[in-house]
Amino acid sequence: MTDTTGKPLTNAEKQQRYRSKQKKSGKKELRGYLTPEALACYNEIQQKTDWNDSLLLSNAIRLMYAAHKCGQVGLLHTWLTDHKR
Template sequence: MSDKSSANAEKQKRFRERQKALGNKQVRGYISPEAQSCYNEISQITGWTDSDILSNSLKITYAAYKCGQIKLLNAWLTKNMKEE
């Protein structure tokens, strides 16, 4: 392994260790414990897979964007933010 790829592997390893130390879990990226709680709740209620959750969240966000309702969506998400 070259020095450059070895250094990159070490950098990635340190990043993963930092994320674990912060309590974040990797789904498609690192998410906070609060986000993991929401993800688990969505998964239980809907029965959706990880791919379904990602796909449907993108569809909702895109629909809000196309209809000029991003501000409304953000306001709803802020209003309904979980308090833990």
């Protein structure tokens, strides 16, 4: 990859360009750390669905939102706690 002057782009410039394109398309980057329990769940879901990190996170947030709208967050939390997940 090169910029308009023909000079090759550095990795930092490529990352900045990529993030800028993602923001323009309406996407937002989220980061965080997973607990060991959440990581086990993540690995299981990833193996069963073959979703990448981005799709897995997007779907997890959408499902959590649906549970919230249906009044099921407490039920889900109880299930996770009971099953040590």
